[in-house]
Amino acid sequence: MPDRRNIKLRQKLLLWSAWLVLMVGWAGALQAQTPDTSPATAPSSQRLAFDIEIQAPSGVQDYLQRHIELQRYRELIDLDATELARLLTAAERNLQDLLGTLGYFSAEIRLLVLDTPQNPKAARHVVITVQPGEPVKISDVTIEFVGPISQDDAAQAQRAAIRETWTLRPGMTFTQADWDGAKTRALRLLTAQRYPLGAIISSRSEIDPDTKNARLGITLDSGPAYRLGPIQISGTQRYDTELVAHLARLNPGTDYSQSLLLEAQQRLTDSGFFDAVFISLDTAGDPMGAPVLVQLREAKLQKIVLGVGGSTDGGARLSMEHTHNKVPGIGWRATSKLSLDRETRSLGTELTAPPDEAGWRWVTSALFQSQVSGSSDVNSQRYRVGRMQAGERIDRNYYLQYDRAETAGGSESTTANALSANYAWTLRNFDSLPFPSSGYGLGAELGGGTTLGSSREPFLRAQGRWLGLWPLARGQAGTRSSSRAGRIAVRAEGGMVLARTGAELPSTQLFLTGGDTTVRGYAYRSIGKELANGEIVAGRYLAAGSVEWQRPIVVNDKLTDWESTVFLDAGAVADKPSALRAQVGVGAGVRWKSPVGPLQIDLAYGVEVKKVRLHLSVGFTF
Structure with a gap:
């Protein structure tokens, strides 16, 4: 019979063996799940x-x-x-x-x-x-052309542009990055106009380490010159091809230009009729009439846009806009908008016809508005019919307009009506939008008509505005030096209404100024003609201007999306030119290149009112 002590000892040994096996297995599982941090495989x-x-x-x-x-x-x-x-x-x-x-x-x-x-x-x-020693300097550059571009007199300017904009000049240090960049730019200029199949057929950089000189050469083959042929449109269901052709304005027989296609693509996109537009040239066809391929995706027939915004001029703003791209029966576009803020409440609608071959279109509109204007509350109506032409740089508009304004201020209320014929013209010559750094804009309006009250009095109305931007650094705008130096912005605005002294004109045909985009340091439309009782009303003459220094903010030697600015504004309104007395505002602010346009934040001091005002606004319009 076995000894009980031996049996108990064997049982304990079996239990310890089982526990040891479990621990080894558990440790192995942990090791499989835990990264190996042993010295042989340690991270770098x-x-x-x-x-x-x-x-x-x-x-x-x-x-x-x-x-x-x-x-x-x-x-x-x-x-x-x-x-x-x-x-x-x-x-x-x-x-x-x-x-x-x-x-x-x-x-x-x-x-x-x-x-x-x-x-x-x-x-x-x-x-x-x-x-490193002395770097290699460029001693000679040769740019050669083969193909039709070398013989075509019409391409002389293009050849000259490629040579003049070549970035590597004799005397400059040679680097591979600059060499690659110069070749890429030359090819881009070649294919951007007339020769879409242009190519670099040879390039050479002969380096002499002993003399530390580099001889560069490049040969560009233009390929055939192309002209635009017929437009081939795909993707339309609701709109006819005539609308697309009038918006694109790509005339067959025109020399090929990449910028022409991009501008046409932008016009179609901005029209609101299409969600997606892609335009390309079919180079497989006849070069003298290569088809232009226009691929479209139509936008929805109707849309409603709800908006929330604000500015220090009008406070918080709510808006609702409805657009119908093709009204049944007439085929025109209808746009109706309701807008509410602290100073203005408006309801308007506009009917716009499709454009003709020259881009002109008929427009008719109606606007009902209630607005705080100076010391008065103005309820107005405006009806307009005319034609307009909107281009990349120039807008034109002529129209007949009926105005009715009920003005309530102090102890006196007036109602005035007028009918006028008007012409408006706007030129935009900025380097880029909506964030211009150089260029200018010019706008002018001229109208004449008659009042429609108990006595009919003729009147003439004229208004002009101008904005100029000058980079402070020499050289081409948009370069590193010009971008860092900033720019000077000068704005000027003037207007006048000529009529008999006692003529009752609608206040909407007269002038007020002051606010975020005119004379900062003063409330919105608070600068006008001052009456004997201290009330501010609209006047017949307007003069306003501004000088502003805009400079980018640099952090760690890198340009940011922010700019700082200091400015001086002045404006005056009166019934006679001799009575104009400028009211001045001075201040400083910042600008931010936001996704929806320039955001302006300004702190201004109104010298006349002796108050500091904060001004906020978004967007660039001219």
Whole structure:
């Protein structure tokens, strides 16, 4: 019979063995789930085979530090001395190639490996010393043309533009990046006009390290000259091809121009009839009449837009706009809008006909408005019918207009009616919209008519406005220097109404100024003719202007989307030119290039009223 003590001992050994097996299995499972952090596979931040120190001029040092291939092998901690020596030999060739892209072809390069015998586990130290020497200078540039562009007199200006805008000139330092960029720009200018199939058939850069000179040459093959052919439209269901052709305005027989296609694409997109537009040239066809392919996706027939906004002129604003792109029966577009803010409540509707071949379209509209105007409350109606033409740079508009205004201010209320014929013209010549940095805009309106009250009195109304932007740095606008120097913006506005002294004119035909976009430091439309009782009413003459210095804000030597500004505004309204007395506002502010347009935040001091006002507005319009 076995000894009970031996049985108990064997049972304990079995239990301990089972527990040990479980612990080993559990530890193995944990090891499978836990990343291996042993020294052999440690991340590069904890263990490196070697580190690299590059001693070179700052610009060269940064470039080599980023692009040297030796960086890729720092984590191979099992490198022996022979393998490292082979890598350093290859690194010297790589450094020579990198320096060549910067224009240095006779650089002195030294590589030194410092071991750490006191700590064998420490990373070895690779010291690279580079003396780049004198960079290679461009001694000669040859630009040649083959194909029709070389013989066509009509392409003389295009050839001259490619040569004049070539960015690498004799005497400049040669770099590979500049060389690639110059070739790309030349090809872009070639294919942007008349020759869409243009190509670079050869380019050469002959480098002489002894004389440190570079001879550059490029040959451009234009391929055949193309002219626009018939428009081939796809994707229309609701609108006929005539509407698309009138909006695109791409006349067959016109020389091909990439800008023409882009402008046509933009017109179709801005029309509101289409959600997506893509225009291309079919170069497989006859070059003298290559088809223009217009692919469209139509917008919805109707849409409603709800808006929430605000400004310091009118406070919070709510709006609702309904658009019907093709009213049954007449085929015109109808747009109706309701807008409410602290100062103005308006309801308007407009009917617009499709454009004709020249871009002219018939327009009729009605507007009902209640507005705080100076010291008065004005309820007005306006009905208009006429024609308009909207272009990329010039807008024209002529129309008949009926005005009715009921003005209630103080103890006196008046009602006036007028009928007038008007012409409006606007020119926009800015470098870019909605964030212009140079250029100018000019607008003028001229109208004449008669009052329709108990006595009919003729009147003449004229108004003009101008905005000019001048970069402060010399050179082409949009360059680094001009962008950082900022610009000066000058704005001027004037208006007059000529009529008999006692003529009762609707206040909507007269002038008031002051507010976010006119004379800052004063309330919206608070500058006008002052009556004996202190009330402010609209006047017959207006003069206003502004000078503003706009300068970009730079952070860590990089341009931001913000600008700072200081400004001086002035404006006056009166019934006689001799009675005009300027009211001045001065201040400073910031601008932000927001996704919906320029956001303006200004703090202005009104010298006349001795008050500081905050002004907020969004968008650029002229």
